Structures are given as structure tokens and as C-alpha cells.
Amino acid sequence: MIRDEIIMLCTADLAGQIRGKGFPSSDLEARLKKGIGWTPTNSMITAHGPIAPSPWGPYGDTVLMPDPATEIRVDFGPETAACHFMMSDIMNLDGTPWSVCPRSFLKRMLAELEERHGLKLKAAFEHEFILEGIEERPNSSYALDAFRRQGRYAETYLGALKAAGLSIDTFMPEYGPRQYEVTVGPAEGVSAADEAVAVREIARAVAHNCGTRASFTPIMRPDTVGNGVHVHFCLLDAKSGTPVNYDAAAKNNVSDKAAQFLAGILRLMPALTAVTAASTISYLRLTPDRWSAAYNNLGERDREAGLRICPVFPGTGSDISRQFHFEFRAADAAASPYLLLGAIVAAGLHGLDEKLDRPKVCPSPPQHLSEMEREALGIVRLPQSLEEALDLFENEAALRPLFGEELSGAYLAHKRFEAQLMQELSPEAQCEKYGLAY
Numbered sequence: 001m002i003r004d005e006i007i008m009l010c011t012a013d014l015a016g017q018i019r020g021k022g023f024p025s026s027d028l029e030a031r032l033k034k035g036i037g038w039t040p041t042n043s044m045i046t047a048h049g050p051i052a053p054s055p056w057g058p059y060g061d062t063v064l065m066p067d068p069a070t071e072i073r074v075d076f077g078p079e080t081a082a083c084h085f086m087m088s089d090i091m092n093l094d095g096t097p098w099s100v101c102p103r104s105f106l107k108r109m110l111a112e113l114e115e116r117h118g119l120k121l122k123a124a125f126e127h128e129f130i131l132e133g134i135e136e137r138p139n140s141s142y143a144l145d146a147f148r149r150q151g152r153y154a155e156t157y158l159g160a161l162k163a164a165g166l167s168i169d170t171f172m173p174e175y176g177p178r179q180y181e182v183t184v185g186p187a188e189g190v191s192a193a194d195e196a197v198a199v200r201e202i203a204r205a206v207a208h209n210c211g212t213r214a215s216f217t218p219i220m221r222p223d224t225v226g227n228g229v230h231v232h233f234c235l236l237d238a239k240s241g242t243p244v245n246y247d248a249a250a251k252n253n254v255s256d257k258a259a260q261f262l263a264g265i266l267r268l269m270p271a272l273t274a275v276t277a278a279s280t281i282s283y284l285r286l287t288p289d290r291w292s293a294a295y296n297n298l299g300e301r302d303r304e305a306g307l308r309i310c311p312v313f314p315g316t317g318s319d320i321s322r323q324f325h326f327e328f329r330a331a332d333a334a335a336s337p338y339l340l341l342g343a344i345v346a347a348g349l350h351g352l353d354e355k356l357d358r359p360k361v362c363p364s365p366p367q368h369l370s371e372m373e374r375e376a377l378g379i380v381r382l383p384q385s386l387e388e389a390l391d392l393f394e395n396e397a398a399l400r401p402l403f404g405e406e407l408s409g410a411y412l413a414h415k416r417f418e419a420q421l422m423q424e425l426s427p428e429a430q431c432e433k434y435g436l437a438y
Contacts, residue, residue: 008085009036009064012102012197012336014414015047016278016438020064020088035065038090043100044414047279047334047437052417055410062098064088070194074160074202076209083160083205087194099406102338103190109345109402110189117352119244119257120236121345123192125337126183127199128174128227130220130435133212136177146173150180157182157206164198175291176225186232196229196337216333217435218282222427226285226292229333231344232310234325235261246324252300252309252361253324259358262298262307262326264351265344266359266378267398269296269306269330273383274393275343278415279334280386280422281430286330287384288367293330297362297379304365306330306382330382333438339411346402386419 007028010020021036040056070087090101097104113119131150140146147154154171161168167185174181182203187195200216207214219226234245235258247255254262265272277286288294291303299305308327312320331340350356359378362369366379374380383389390412393399400408422430 005082005084007031009066009088010085010197011038011064011088011090012193012338013043013045014100014102014336014339014411015045015418016334016336016339017045017047018085018197018201019045020085025084032066032068035063035088035091038062038064040098040100043090043410044417046414046418046421048418048421048433050417050421052414055413061093063091063093065091067194069191070198072164072198072202074163074205076205080209083202085201087197099404100410102336102342103193105403105407106193106338106342106345107190109342109349113345113349113352114238116349117257118238119352120188120238120241121192121233121341122186122188122236123231123233123341124169124184124186125192125196125199126181126228126230126232127196127203127216127333128176128179128181128229129200129203129214129216129333130176130178130227131180131207131212131214132178134178140173140177141175142173151210153206153210153212154180156210157203160202160206161199164202166195166198176220176227178220179225179227186234188236190338193337193341200333215435215438217431217438218277218279218332218334219285219431220435221431222284225290226282227332228285228292228329229331229335229337229340231328231331231341232325233328233344243321243324245326246321251358254309254358256358257352258326260351260354260356261348262351263356263359264349264354265307265328265347266296266298267356268347268350268396270380270382271389271392271396271399272343272347273330274386274389274415275339275411276328276331276335277389278336278339278386279332279434280419281427281434282332282334283383283385283389284427284431285332286382288365293382295362295366295374295379295381296330297366297377298359300361302362302365303329305362309361334434346399349402350398386415390415390419 041054169183293306
């Protein structure tokens with residue numbers, strides 16, 4: 001039978017869902033020039049299907065313009081369709097970026113970071129996910145048995161990532177039941193978010209072809225640990241490409257510029273969670289004593305910190321300044337990778353613009369400190385619901401100009417509608433819904 005391979009032009013939308021349109025691969029050259037039509041209200045489709053109240057209704061037209069550098073093609077053999085897609089920017093018909101495009105938002109934040117402060121960002125996303133179809137057993141955390149029981153999935157998945165051109169770091173069984181973690185190497189700028197999309201979609205494609213499902217849901221059920229997305233990042237001098245994060249003479253070895261960037265993230269983190277922890281069940285995970293972020297604290301070797309100074313390994317003989325980096329931990333895969341990374345950059349920009357004071361490392365878990373001690377460190381509890389986070393986001397004057405009114409307004413309407421869809425459901429039922437969506 002004659003076949004014509006389909007390529008999808010995709011966007012990671014406000015719900016962190018990968019949506020788009022397909023076309024025959026024989027039309028690729030033409031589509032690279034003209035893109036493919038897209039409807040503004042498509043951005044208001046929630047993770048669960050219903051469309052949030054749209055400011056555009058049935059009106060308007062935009063275009064998905066592909067970035068050929070993002071092309072992913074994984075061949076699963078002659079009897080199975082290839083996983084073939086490209087990420088796109090949503091553009092106005094005149095060729096300018098559409099204000100509600102998540103990828104364009106990230107690109108704008110990165111451009112402002114370079115223009116205003118001479119800096120670039122390098123980042124890597126660390127993903128946790130659930131692999132269905134595996135027996136849930138006690139005492140499987142990090143176990144060789146848990147690795148063995150996933151069969152050939154890991155080999156197939158890592159082979160597919162390699163075929164897609166990604167730099168593979170690790171794959172391992174994680175603490176939770178049926179939970180695994182995958183990390184890939186760092187990439188500069190928007191490419192880090194592009195690769196985060198590829199990591200998730202290839203995981204799902206491989207699982208589908210193995211007869212199972214991979215879910216990046218924020219939490220499988222209320223009594224388990226959650227699936228986080230930890231964003232490792234560092235700042236580079238835009239001209240030389242040299243890391244500018246490490247200063248041996250500075251407090252905690254954090255350079256002045258990096259300290260201001262971190263201070264901005266910490267100050268705005270409670271409001272940022274509306275974007276970085278973007279589901280109602282995300283807040284079941286962001287609780288103390290769960291090895292997850294519950295406060296906007298800066299930690300060192302602390303895996304419950306909202307923001308962490310990562311360890312270096314001088315014994316390897318490599319340059320410490322090139323190892324030294326940071327980790328944002330208050331995030332999960334309900335967030336579009338572009339909005340997530342863009343939010344981190346936006347908050348860092350605020351810190352650099354305002355020349356915020358150097359943040360202090362929290363000496364112990366914030367929940368073990370007194371309220372007075374937390375106040376002295378500028379530490380507050382992160383929101384405990386999506387609705388609370390959205391209110392903080394809406395009222396945070398520093399963020400609205402960075403996100404822009406149209407993107408902020410659409411996002412708030414989208415997520416408030418999503419929260420309404422979930423409000424009558426039990427936590428268990430919400431987890432089931434999100435497990436299917438992600």
C-alpha cells in the first residue's frame with residue numbers, strides 16, 4: 001500500500017498540551033515557507049477538553065510557522081507510523097509573533113535578558129513520569145527490580161531519544177510506584193524547552209508502541225509522591241559564552257549577577273507557581289516533607305528547596321565554574337515548557353533590573369523554622385491551590401508587563417475555567433482526570 005508520511009506542526013499550548021496540524025511530508029518545503037493556519041481560540045482548549053471562555057470566539061486567524069531546527073523523527077519500523085513533528089511559533093498573518101504564543105513569549109524573555117543584561121540562559125529539564133502496565137510493588141524505589149520490570153521500554157526510549165538527536169544523561173526508577181526519571185543534557189535558550197517537549201512526546205510515543213502509556217501527570221493519586229519537572233539552569237555571558245554564575249570569593253560562591261537573578265525568582269515564585277505548577281493537583285505535591293518545593297526558599301544540597309544551588313564535584317578535575325548551576329523545583333509537566341522557562345527568565349529579569357539584594361540560603365527546612373525566622377529570610381509558603389496562585393499572579397505588578405496583558409489575560413481565563421471544571425471532583429477523581437490528560 002502506498003503511504004505518505006505525516007508531519008505535525010505543533011505548539012505547546014497554555015495547557016502544556018502538544019497540539020497542531022499535520023500535512024504530507026512531500027509538502028515540507030512549502031510548509032517551511034508558508035506554515036499552516038491556526039485558530040486563536042484553539043489556545044483556550046483546556047487539558048480536559050472543554051474550551052475556556054475565549055476573547056476571540058470564532059474570529060481571527062493565526063499561522064503555525066515551523067522551526068526546522070526542532071524537527072523530530074523517530075522511526076518505529078515499517079508497520080508503524082513514524083513519530084514526526086516540528087515545533088512552531090504562532091504568528092499573526094503579517095508575520096509578527098502572536099502575543100499569546102508561549103514559544104514567542106520565551107523567545108522575547110531571552111532576547112530581553114540578552115539586550116538588557118548581556119546574558120544568555122542554558123537549561124536542562126529533568127522529568128519524572130509514570131509508566132503504566134507495570135505491577136506496583138512495595139520497596140521498589142530506585143531498585144534494580146523496578147528497572148528490570150519495565151522490560152525493553154528504557155532501551156527503546158533512549159534509542160529513540162538518541163535517534164532524535166538528544167544528549168542522554170540518565171534514566172532510572174524513581175521513588176514513587178511505577179515512577180521513572182529521565183534527564184537529557186543542557187541546551188541554550190529556546191532549544192531547552194524544545195527538547196523538553198521532545199522528551200515527553202517521545203516517551204509517550206514509545207509507550208504507545210510498547211502497548212502501554214507514559215503519564216507526566218503532576219501526581220498519580222493523593223497518597224503518592226508526585227512527578228516533578230526540575231529545571232537546571234545557568235547564566236552565560238552573551239558575547240563569550242562563558243558561565244557567569246560562580247565566584248569563589250562570594251557568599252555561597254554565587255556571583256553578583258546570578259544572585260540578583262535568583263533573588264528575582266525567589267521574590268516572584270509564589271505568583272510564578274500559577275504558571276509553573278499549572279494544575280489543580282499540582283498543589284497536592286507542593287507540600288512540606290514530600291521532597292518537593294513548598295516554600296520560596298533558596299537551598300544548598302536541599303531537595304525540598306524551591307530553588308537550589310546544585311552541588312559541584314571538584315574531584316572530577318573539571319572546571320568548577322562550568323559545573324556550577326541552579327535548579328528550580330516548583331514545577332511539573334502541566335506547565336508548557338515555554339511558559340515555565342519564560343517565567344523563570346521573567347522573574348530573573350526582575351531581579352537584575354531591580355538589582356535585588358543577595359538572597360540568603362535557608363539553613364534548615366522552612367517548616368522547622370519559626371515564622372519570625374522565615375520572615376527574616378524572606379521565605380513564605382507557596383500557594384496551596386491553583387486558585388490562590390492565579391490570584392497572586394494576577395495581582396503581581398512586576399509580572400504583568402513582562403508577560404503582556406493579552407497573554408496574562410488569556411492564561412488567567414484558561415486556568416480559572418480549568419479550576420472550575422475540577423472544583424466538584426474529589427482529589428482522587430482529579431488525579432484520574434489529569435493522569436489521562438498528561
